[in-house]
Amino acid sequence: MKYKLTKKQKKMLTRIIVAVALLAAVAITLRFIELPWWAELILYVIPYSIAGYDVLKTAFINLIHGQIFDEKFLMMVATVGAFGTGEYPEASFVMLFYQVGELFQSIAVGRSRKSIAKLMDIRPDSATVIRDGQEIEVSPEEVGTGETIIIKPGEKIPLDGVIIEGESSVNQAALTGESAPVDKALSDSVISGTLNLTGVIKVRTTSTFGQSTVSKILELVENASDKKAKVENFITKFARYYTPAVVIAALLLGIIPPLFLGIGSWEIWKVWLTRACVFLVVSCPCALVVSVPLSFFGGIGGASKDGILIKGAGYMEVLSKIDTVVFDKTGTLTKGVFEVDDVHPNIISVAELKDIAACCESFSSHPVAQSIIRAHEGHIDKSQIGEVSEIAGKGVKAVVDGITYYCGNGQLMDMCGAKWHDCHLTGTIIHVARDNGSEAEYLGHIVINDQIKEDAESAIASLKSLGVKRLVMLTGDKNNVAEKVAGKLGLTAFFADLLPADKVAKVEELLANGKGRLAFVGDGINDAPVLMRADCGIAMGAMGSDAAIESADVVLMDDKPSKIADAVKIARKTMGIVWENIIFALGVKAVILILGALGIANMWLAVFGDVGVLIIAILNAMRCMRRLKE
Amino acid sequence: MKKTFELEDLDCANCAMKMQEAVLKIPGVKACEISFIKQKMTLEADDAEFDKIVKLAVKAIAKVEPDCTVLL
Numbered sequence: 001m002k003y004k005l006t007k008k009q010k011k012m013l014t015r016i017i018v019a020v021a022l023l024a025a026v027a028i029t030l031r032f033i034e035l036p037w038w039a040e041l042i043l044y045v046i047p048y049s050i051a052g053y054d055v056l057k058t059a060f061i062n063l064i065h066g067q068i069f070d071e072k073f074l075m076m077v078a079t080v081g082a083f084g085t086g087e088y089p090e091a092s093f094v095m096l097f098y099q100v101g102e103l104f105q106s107i108a109v110g111r112s113r114k115s116i117a118k119l120m121d122i123r124p125d126s127a128t129v130i131r132d133g134q135e136i137e138v139s140p141e142e143v144g145t146g147e148t149i150i151i152k153p154g155e156k157i158p159l160d161g162v163i164i165e166g167e168s169s170v171n172q173a174a175l176t177g178e179s180a181p182v183d184k185a186l187s188d189s190v191i192s193g194t195l196n197l198t199g200v201i202k203v204r205t206t207s208t209f210g211q212s213t214v215s216k217i218l219e220l221v222e223n224a225s226d227k228k229a230k231v232e233n234f235i236t237k238f239a240r241y242y243t244p245a246v247v248i249a250a251l252l253l254g255i256i257p258p259l260f261l262g263i264g265s266w267e268i269w270k271v272w273l274t275r276a277c278v279f280l281v282v283s284c285p286c287a288l289v290v291s292v293p294l295s296f297f298g299g300i301g302g303a304s305k306d307g308i309l310i311k312g313a314g315y316m317e318v319l320s321k322i323d324t325v326v327f328d329k330t331g332t333l334t335k336g337v338f339e340v341d342d343v344h345p346n347i348i349s350v351a352e353l354k355d356i357a358a359c360c361e362s363f364s365s366h367p368v369a370q371s372i373i374r375a376h377e378g379h380i381d382k383s384q385i386g387e388v389s390e391i392a393g394k395g396v397k398a399v400v401d402g403i404t405y406y407c408g409n410g411q412l413m414d415m416c417g418a419k420w421h422d423c424h425l426t427g428t429i430i431h432v433a434r435d436n437g438s439e440a441e442y443l444g445h446i447v448i449n450d451q452i453k454e455d456a457e458s459a460i461a462s463l464k465s466l467g468v469k470r471l472v473m474l475t476g477d478k479n480n481v482a483e484k485v486a487g488k489l490g491l492t493a494f495f496a497d498l499l500p501a502d503k504v505a506k507v508e509e510l511l512a513n514g515k516g517r518l519a520f521v522g523d524g525i526n527d528a529p530v531l532m533r534a535d536c537g538i539a540m541g542a543m544g545s546d547a548a549i550e551s552a553d554v555v556l557m558d559d560k561p562s563k564i565a566d567a568v569k570i571a572r573k574t575m576g577i578v579w580e581n582i583i584f585a586l587g588v589k590a591v592i593l594i595l596g597a598l599g600i601a602n603m604w605l606a607v608f609g610d611v612g613v614l615i616i617a618i619l620n621a622m623r624c625m626r627r628l629k630e
Numbered sequence: 631m632k633k634t635f636e637l638e639d640l641d642c643a644n645c646a647m648k649m650q651e652a653v654l655k656i657p658g659v660k661a662c663e664i665s666f667i668k669q670k671m672t673l674e675a676d677d678a679e680f681d682k683i684v685k686l687a688v689k690a691i692a693k694v695e696p697d698c699t700v701l702l
Binding site: 008054058061062065070071102105106109113236239243284285286289290293294297 | 639641642643644645646647665666667668669693694695696697
């Protein structure tokens, strides 16, 4: 990737080149000509000042403000100290290297920021809106809800909306990481931030830009650093004590040993002052302070490319430590697309039973209800339907044509007092009863089955191979249905017949029993309380669902359970890199401090310990951005 | 009120941390985050005093690193 230097960086680069040339000239000249010490000093001070005058200036200003632990001030003390102890070339080179390092750091950070920004470059620049029959190009912010926009092939879809003319295929890779295009036809909804590939489409907008999916995602990823990881807080605290501690150690090292070893000897003072200068050079905790947040930022950016939105570094940390994953069944492990398998009527005909059930469920958006409605051939006359009331976790009670019906599970049948019986088939059984005034009359049941998602089995297997110990499924479904799904997928436990409130209680129980962290995976629609309760709430299938995006800590844009394992892998990789950097930076600094105190490490090594370590840590942090292989 | 400002020539992460601490010490500042990576400052303070606090924050930042400028 190309990176353009800023004005300041260009100026710095010129100064460095001039200083290098001068320094080389001075070094070569002094090899052949013997000069008095003061002439040598002057010759070395020239390139030194060219390279480092801004450091000295800032150091002075900071000194006036009382900021003595500033790295520039310390660099000044260290180099002036080196001049004082007669190490003229060292003083100049150290300043020069410091500036080269600073420049490199500034470029590296600039590049990382650019490439992370590019990773998240899903923001559409413009929208073509049709107003009074004219096509006008405006910025997406200026388009209102309900306006008509036109999107040509190759353009980004700027706002969420519904197709009112034309058809096309759309690449949703920017949001889901899935590169296979999706076909979109009349009255299909399209999502902002996705790419229109083949046809010209006209879209009626359903949101403003601020409310659109793309804005929500950008906001989420950009504010992801708000929830800090524990490691970050540790580094912040550490940095606060590290610099003063090293500076005090340097002071002690420069003063105390000469007091005992030979207070009158300039040679002894020189040795210990040089060692103190080494301490000062490595006293900046920059390598840690930059690379840790940069790693998290890169990891979050890289994950977003795969359609995994992690709401903060804190959740990245939690994800990496997960040993329990609790799944909601419907819509998470199974498709949530139910099909009616069989209809077993009692007293009445098959068609009549289907008809009654469809009327009762006609106002419900629950997937089970939808399957009954789909199975009903012909039109449902909604004018016949009177009062419909939902009985949570049991079913519905509806008045159709003046007669009250109960439509739901066995518990509902018990409640209304119908003489019901169970079915020999496994699946979700919806029983229907008619209220005859004194008692309810059993009319039969409908058998419905959900389909397991194609990648659910491999998702469970890869979570197991990642060392996740407990894989638990919670469902409001009946025990035999749950058992069938759990057995097929190889889950370690399942709990069936749960009401929404029971799910929270179960998760709390699992939290209390577990050692590691617990993640709950749901579709984010009606499990917000459980998502909040878990250490890490993961919502999936979030394309276009605001509720899911808001309530979860980690959002999977598509509805593939295999993404959960990917999220854990990304989190572990990121945490691995974070710790690598922490251990590497602290290790090198510790070694240099020890060697410096013993007089083995010189100024050169110290500069490596400062800027060299920093640059290596930044380059390592950049690996977080890379997507997972396979 | 909460507002985000861009920072130019914010060159070191440690300085960003020090700036954040300095801004947080200004009376009336409810929250402040200075992100070195994003080169941005998010400042939250009372509406009535906001402009005054922004001026103080700019001063505090200049004190830590004179090169760094807040784009208002």
